[in-house]
Amino acid sequence: MSNPDMMEALQVLAADKGISVDTLFRALADALESAYKRMPGAYEYSWVTIDPETSEFRVHAQELDEDGEPMGGEFDVTPENFGRIAAQTAKQVMLQRIREAERELKYEEYAGREGDIVTGIIQQSDSRYTLLDLGRVEALLPQAEQVSFERPDPGSRLKAYIVEVRKTAKGPQIVVSRTHPGLILELFKLEVPEIADGIVEIKACAREPGHRTKIAVWSNDGNVDPVGACVGARGGRVRQVVNELRGEKIDIVPFSHDPADFVTKALSPAKVKEVRIHPDTGTAEVIVPDHQLSLAIGKEGQNARLAARLTGWRIDIKSETQIRDEATGGLPEGEEWAEGEWVVDPATGEQVWQPAEGGPSMSAEQWSTGEGPDAAPPVADPPADAGAATESAPEPVASDDVESAGAEPSETPTPVEAGAADA
Numbered sequence: 200m201s202n203p204d205m206m207e208a209l210q211v212l213a214a215d216k217g218i219s220v221d222t223l224f225r226a227l228a229d230a231l232e233s234a235y236k237r238m239p240g241a242y243e244y245s246w247v248t249i250d251p252e253t254s255e256f257r258v259h260a261q262e263l264d265e266d267g268e269p270m271g272g273e274f275d276v277t278p279e280n281f282g283r284i285a286a287q288t289a290k291q292v293m294l295q296r297i298r299e300a301e302r303e304l305k306y307e308e309y310a311g312r313e314g315d316i317v318t319g320i321i322q323q324s325d326s327r328y329t330l331l332d333l334g335r336v337e338a339l340l341p342q343a344e345q346v347s348f349e350r351p352d353p354g355s356r357l358k359a360y361i362v363e364v365r366k367t368a369k370g371p372q373i374v375v376s377r378t379h380p381g382l383i384l385e386l387f388k389l390e391v392p393e394i395a396d397g398i399v400e401i402k403a404c405a406r407e408p409g410h411r412t413k414i415a416v417w418s419n420d421g422n423v424d425p426v427g428a429c430v431g432a433r434g435g436r437v438r439q440v441v442n443e444l445r446g447e448k449i450d451i452v453p454f455s456h457d458p459a460d461f462v463t464k465a466l467s468p469a470k471v472k473e474v475r476i477h478p479d480t481g482t483a484e485v486i487v488p489d490h491q492l493s494l495a496i497g498k499e500g501q502n503a504r505l506a507a508r509l510t511g512w513r514i515d516i517k518s519e520t521q522i523r524d525e526a527t528g529g530l531p532e533g534e535e536w537a538e539g540e541w542v543v544d545p546a547t548g549e550q551v552w553q554p555a556e557g558g559p560s561m562s563a564e565q566w567s568t569g570e571g572p573d574a575a576p577p578v579a580d581p582p583a584d585a586g587a588a589t590e591s592a593p594e595p596v597a598s599d600d601v602e603s604a605g606a607e608p609s610e611t612p613t614p615v616e617a618g619a620a621d622a
Contacts, residue, residue: 206254217335218300224249226296231256235278242276244269305336306371309364316360316385317375321353331359336371344376346409349445358443360385378408386443387414390436393428400425402454405508409447413465413505415454426451450505458483458512465506469495472519476512483512492518 209227213220231247235258242260249256258277261269319331319338329340329351340359351357359375360382366372376382384401393399398420406412416425429451430437437449450468455461459474462483469491475484487495495516496503507514517525538555544562551560 206251209254212297216297216301217304218297220251222300223297224251226293226300228256229296230290230293231258238278245276302370306364306366309336309361309371309373310366311364313361313364314381314385316358316382316389317373318356318358319375321351321355321357323353324351331357331375333373336373338373338375340375340377344374344378346377346445348409349377358382358386378406380404380406380412383412383414383440383444383449386440387429387436390431390439391429393418393423393425398423399428403509403511405505407501407505409445411448411450411501411505412444413450413452413509415452415461415465415509417454426453452509458510462506462510462512462514465509466495466502466514466516469502471495481513483510483514485514485516486522487516487518489518489520492516 209220209223212218213223228247228249231249232245235241235245235247236243242262244263245258245260247256247258256277257275259273260276261273262271264270317331317333317338319333322330322332322337324330327342329345331338331340338359338361344362357377359377360379361373362376362379363374364371365374383404383406387401388395391399394401398418400417400419401414402417403415404412405414414429416429418425418428428436437451441447441449452464452467455464458476462474462476462485463471466485466487469487471485471487471491473486475486476482477484485495494502497505503514503516539553540555541550542553542560543549544551544560549562551562552566553560
């Protein structure tokens with residue numbers, strides 16, 4: 200049984216659905232086989248063949264033995280009125296197989312593309328997810344993969360990073376992200392030809408979506424500046440990436456195999472004085488000038504946090520003053536902590552300072568006025584009760600102000616007064 204118009208119809212359908220003609224032939228053969236087996240008196244073991252040149256289809260069958268295995272030769276069992284009877288049944292099966300072929304084709308188009316970047320048009324958005332139209336399929340942008348303050352308008356174009364492609368009964372489900380660090384890498388590949396060609400590599404990336412990103416770049420060609428290649432002329436390349444990320448700040452630093460040098464560059468724009476690497480604890484102790492401390496830490500610790508993620512080291516930032524205080528125990532330069540303890544004098548019942556190396560003790564009054572046995576008061580603070588029970592020494596009053604202060608004059612005259620008496 201042949202149909203001259205079938206081949207032309209299948210070719211038009213294949214072009215419209217994007218499916219190969221062979222796939223449609225297989226779907227048609229399955230549909231005709233299903234239609235034949237529903238006919239009364241149909242052979243259980245039968246199949247349909249279609250000649251691709253003439254579009255002629257025939258039904259063949261074989262007998263089955265007691266064990267259900269085919270036996271004997273093949274024979275033609277095509278019914279006389281097969282075309283008219285099978286038309287309606289074949290139509291339903293054909294449509295189902297075409298839908299299955301379309302879903303399989305769409306899945307194969309995106310299967311294995313995890314890590315690629317796609318551009319879609321926003322269809323709809325709610326509190327759970329946003330749908331992106333990619334053309335033949337739709338992508339799902341979950342709320343967890345969206346930047347918190349981004350609210351793109353429906354109908355606007357958006358680039359997203361494919362994180363997963365799932366095969367479902369309704370077709371492929373493509374999950375995309377706007378917060379994945381891979382989005383930064385793919386955007387730079389689009390804007391920087393040196394990265395696409397492999398001349399410049401992005402060695403590491405640390406990102407806080409919507410706020411700030413740090414990337415470390417490396418050049419495989421000594422004549423190519425990796426940072427300059429990513430920035431572009433007048434910042435044109437990096438500006439395109441920033442615009443796509445809705446204004447997210449991007450820091451580009453050169454990669455280094457030296458941990459101390461890498462940490463120094465990762466903390467840019469802060470100026471670092473020294474980096475001490477402690478491999479046993481995985482810590483990098485960073486020393487910065489006092490005026491650079493807040494810049495090195497960043498707003499709410501953001502700069503230090505991103506630098507730690509970028510380098511893989513736990514970063515401990517300290518100022519020069521903190522390092523000096525740690526070395527001297529918090530004392531001014533040239534002074535040392537006194538060793539000893541405050542004890543109760545059995546004779547007087549007062550708190551006194553007893554040096555650890557021995558020697559005379561010092562009362563709380565002597566400590567507060569700095570008048571000790573050796574004129575060198577200890578630095579340690581006295582107990583609170585000793586300080587409260589002892590009055591501070593009075594300040595000396597100038598001799599010229601004795602009378603004005605209301606004090607009685609001394610009985611012993613001054614040399615001037617004595618000379619006046621003799622006269």
